[in-house]
Amino acid sequence: MCELLAMSANTPTDLCFSFTGLTRRGGDTGPHKDGWGVAFYEGKGVRCFHDADASASSRIAEVVQTHPIKSEVAICHIRQANVGDICLANTHPFIRELWGRYWVFAHNGQLSEFSAAPGFYEAVGSTDSEALFCDILNHLRSHCDRDTATEQVVERLVQLSRNYARQGVFNLLLSNGDWLFTFCTTKMASITRRAPFGPARLKDADVTVDFESETTPNDIVSVIVTEPLTSDETWDIYKPGEWRLWRRGVVVMQGSEL
Numbered sequence: 001m002c003e004l005l006a007m008s009a010n011t012p013t014d015l016c017f018s019f020t021g022l023t024r025r026g027g028d029t030g031p032h033k034d035g036w037g038v039a040f041y042e043g044k045g046v047r048c049f050h051d052a053d054a055s056a057s058s059r060i061a062e063v064v065q066t067h068p069i070k071s072e073v074a075i076c077h078i079r080q081a082n083v084g085d086i087c088l089a090n091t092h093p094f095i096r097e098l099w100g101r102y103w104v105f106a107h108n109g110q111l112s113e114f115s116a117a118p119g120f121y122e123a124v125g126s127t128d129s130e131a132l133f134c135d136i137l138n139h140l141r142s143h144c145d146r147d148t149a150t151e152q153v154v155e156r157l158v159q160l161s162r163n164y165a166r167q168g169v170f171n172l173l174l175s176n177g178d179w180l181f182t183f184c185t186t187k188m189a190s191i192t193r194r195a196p197f198g199p200a201r202l203k204d205a206d207v208t209v210d211f212e213s214e215t216t217p218n219d220i221v222s223v224i225v226t227e228p229l230t231s232d233e234t235w236d237i238y239k240p241g242e243w244r245l246w247r248r249g250v251v252v253m254q255g256s257e258l
Contacts, residue, residue, distance in 0.1 A: 002092070002108045003032055003226040004188070005076040006173045008180045008246035010220045012070035015040070017202070017209045019076060020065045021229040024204035026078040027054030034081040035091040038064060039104045040071035041177040046102045047071075050091045072248065073180055075173050077106040089125035093173070094133045096121055099146035101176045105133040108226055109169030109185065136160055136174070150179065154245055154253055157181055161243060162257040171226065180246040182224055183257075184238035191235050192222040192249065200230045220249030 005022045007015055019038065027033030033054035040047045047069060055061045055078050077092035093106040107129035116123070116131040119138030123130040139160055144153055157174070161183040164170045172183040182188065195218075197211035215221070224246070228235040238244075245253035 002077055002079050003030070004106055004108050004171060004173050004224070005226075005229075006106075006175075006180055006182065006224040007071070007074045008222045008224070008249050009072050010248040010250075011216075011218070012072055013219070013221050014068035014070050015074050015076070016065055016068055017200070017207065018223050018225070018229055019061075020207055021202040021204050022076060022078060022225070023055035023058070023061045023065065024202075026056045026058075026061075028056035029204040030078075032078040032080040034086045035079040035088070036061060036077060037091045037093050037106075038074065038076040039093045039095065040069050041073045041102075041104075041175070042071060044101065044177060046095060046104060046177070048093075048095065050088055052086055052088045052091060073175050073177060075104050075106050075175060075180075077108075082110055083126070083128045085126060087125070090127045090130070092129060094130050096133070096137055098137055098141065098176070101178075103137065103174065103176050105129075105136070106173045107132060108171040108187075111164060111168035111170065113167050114164070132164060132170075151253070154181065158183075158243055158255065158257060165241070165257070173224070178247065179252070180224075181243070182238075182246065183243040185240055187226050188224065188238040188242075189226075189228050189235040190222055190224045190238070190244075191228075191230075191233055192220065194220045194249075199232075201232050202229060203231045204229070222246060222249045
């Protein structure tokens, strides 16, 4: 299976610490060596990096680790291929435009019997994940519009996620830059860091950071992952079927569907 990482914050924040921990799992401390990608929202724009090589040895990943790109929402994925070739077109996260916004999607799992309905959005690569993303956006495009309330859009996303989860493993990260929707069927965990901040140590790299020296008392930064990244913090483990909508570092909607 692949691994996911996302961040939701109330102030532009860099992902260097968490990203460093995740990249070690891409071919070093973990088997997820079949490509990686990360997307950072900057206003309505998205800064993206993708590579079909293992993140643990990727020079592009090294640049991202050492360059503090600040964002309020970021999504990252390291791939262990099970459907589709190992190539750039099959690396997550995937990106499409809908209603004047870039939507970013990453998925962990496999739906062996899934078949996307024809629609406006089509997959470029050969993964079931990208086909799922296109299917989601085609449903939203058909049943909602740019003025649809967020609560109704989320209700549609929950319904779709519930149906996909019945077909296999469906762990999801999806954002339009304003909010971050997460859905778990097997593994997902989160941590919210706020004042008083303290130190944290990565599990997969000999790296420790003192968040107090990197933040202000008003900062709220939440990280959502497949597996906890640090060894000295208490992570909140999602239950199977649990979904959460994050905005500016906090959960604003949540529920359970399985």
